[in-house]
Amino acid sequence: MQPTNPAQFDDAMAGRMPEPDEIRDGIWSIPLPMSQPGNPFSLSYAVQGSDGSVHLIDTGYDTERNWQLLVAGLARFGLSIDDVASVFVTHLHPDHLGMAERLRAASGARLGMLRREQLALSALAAHGIDTTDARFGSWGVPEDRWPELRVALGPGLVAEAAPAVDRAYEPRELIDVPGRSIEALATPGHTAGSASLVDAEAGLVFTGDTVLPRIFSGLGLGDAGETNPIADYLASLRTLEAYDELEVAPGHQYRFRGLAERTAVLAEHHLSRSRAAAAVLRDEPDATIWQVASRLRWTTGWQNLRDFYLFSALGQTQLHVEFGRSADFPG
């Protein structure tokens, strides 16, 4: 893997905000801060259409500071919020969907996403994520750990209200950017309707959080669909590896080349965890999700997982256990 903007790479590695930059003629990257350990900013991309209109891919968290940074970032390239005609969000998390509603109010920008993600957004707004005691009980979580899991969804995993979606795309459709051919690929896994965008002419693939250069994105972080997010994600990685010749413009961190190399690492990361979960269950067929999770290796250490991170680890473990039992599991 080769970072394509050394300054952006250096900043990302040092945990600093990089400068906005021009990636191609009429395509810019604007970093917007967020407070998540090890992940200090998201990347919004601005794409200019042949009629001068501006189209954003992801918008960053909805904060006053980010709004000012977006205004300033656009101005730096001679663009204005008033020119923003559309926003395409790769997925429903608030560091991507974030300012879409504010942009609609400011310039009438139309909000677009894959139809599958729109469904997930509506479902989440209607019933949220399952943080019931029944779920914790089924995972075998000791009761003294339930309270921290009930308040676990603090970091704003999902939007509180579903914004109106103006344009729901089907996979492989071109998004509405005059004069450009930008294709929306369905790359589910991180969320059920996560999209990646391919601009073959510009030589770019926008991967949202489906592929990040150094972070292993969590899977199934949204509405629970009918399919297993790990199986979905592995299929998405196979879809993306065909675009290895393109430069990757991810939702966080830095741009790079070497997509197929990265998708191979990501696939192995998740498969090895599924194998580890399956191995625990071979030895202890009655192990609960809690017990399986406690035997897996976690970056910060199992003992240190608290609150949201504990909830997330248990949710991921459940997915791996289910995937390990499915026909899709290669073993």
Ligand SMILES: [Zn+2]
């Ligand atoms: Zn993100």
